[in-house]
Amino acid sequence: MTTTSLTLREVRTPDDFAAIAAVLSAADPDWPATPELLQAEDEARDRQLYFTQRVAEQEGRVVGVMHAGHDDFAFEPHRYSGKIVVHPDARRQGVGSALYAEALRVLQAREQQEQLGRLVLRTMLPDSEQTGIHFLKARGFEGVWQRYDLRLHTARVDYGTLDALEPRLQQAGVRLVSLASLAGEPERDRWLWALDWQLFQDVPMGQTLTQRPLEAWVQQELLDPMFRPELSFVALRDGLDDPESGPFIGYTTLMQSPGGFYMIGMTGVRRQDRGLGVARALKLASMRALQQQGGGEIRTYNDAPNVAMRRMNEQLGFELAVIRRRYELTLQTGAVQP
Structure with a gap:
């Protein structure tokens, strides 16, 4: 699938892990990723549950990544947890929108095949990510849960x-x-x-x-x-x-x-x-x-x-540092729109 100079494709493991880690780390330096961690996460994934991921490339460079799948910690056949991350250098160029449309296309096709009748998408963002929150709300997502990120240094205990x-x-x-x-x-x-x-x-x-x-x-x-x-x-x-x-x-x-x-x-x-x-x-x-x-x-x-x-x-001694919210979107199968 191609949008102007943008190409979306399935992730090639483990070859893409270094490029994906670079995107994740650039997008959120406070939570850096490494190829080793991504590989360990992939190897530990329950292969009995559904999972899909795509990367977005511009002129051969990975600039975005999307993943979505069943949550083995809270499994429901119609509910998928996921995330879309775009490199800061490639934002406001339609990368996130293209990855989101691809996620909906893939998940809608799966839900129609399984005949479960509805599709629930779930993700989580900190309140500081206003651009991402606007992206979600523009597509109908609603905040449904709140989580507190608390921090301290051991020297103060x-x-x-x-x-x-x-x-x-x-x-x-x-x-x-x-x-x-x-x-x-x-x-x-x-x-x-x-x-x-x-x-x-x-x-x-x-x-x-x-x-x-x-x-x-x-x-x-x-x-x-x-x-x-x-x-x-x-x-x-x-x-x-x-x-x-x-x-x-x-x-x-x-x-x-x-x-x-x-x-x-x-x-x-x-x-x-x-x-x-x-x-x-x-x-x-x-x-x-x-x-x-x-x-x-x-x-x-x-x-x-x-x-x-x-x-x-x-x-x-823990102090509140960040508020994170879980966002959800419920769609009837066959009514999914990018």
Whole structure:
């Protein structure tokens, strides 16, 4: 498909990853991408779910990328999550519009084949991306969800709070250990996978969640190149032998972005073990481990209804940096227009 000097084509993996990473990094320098991360993400993708992606080229140079597909974290056959990114040098030249039209063409054709009757498109943007938000709203997208991006530096954390919590946890038979130290436990991954699914049932995310298969979860979470097991901690209760999660009662994970900052992936504690300060202790243990390695900025993300977790994060010193919103568009199959 060609529009003047613009050519759209399917992505060639892994050959296009370097060019795609360059576009993503130029469009959002705060969240740089690398070919290695893109390849790892591609290898971890569930091949049973639908996924498509295109690049836009001008005179042989990749200037834009589009991807859309089923979300294995919240799978619904008629709903697709995606994104369109255009290099800053190529904006206002119809690149984004062409990629969007191509996405609609491909997804509409698939929906007609599957006869599901409707098509729901979903994406997320920070409030600072006014050009992208205008692009979405002009095509009928509406903001349906709000997420807070909170940040702090480990040098500003009061670790005395953790020292005060540890005796209480010890009295309750709870220990905090790094996931790296549990690498020799053959059941670690299965216990953590089961606990993760249990904990996510209580996270208000505005969508119906689906559990990923164990193998896919491990590949996407624990084998993610950004994952730092020595900075991620699990809370375990001595003597507990839950049939699904073993002795694990809570955990927190930390990942390191190519941009140099760190991200909390998940922090949670079983319902029956809340009230002891386990979640707070897990976060503090992770932050302290990072500080002992030189420190750095940590980012965490709270959906708007998750008031309790946001309040705890703010008490730890996290400050609001960015508001992100999820946008959705619902179309009846056969009525899709670019």
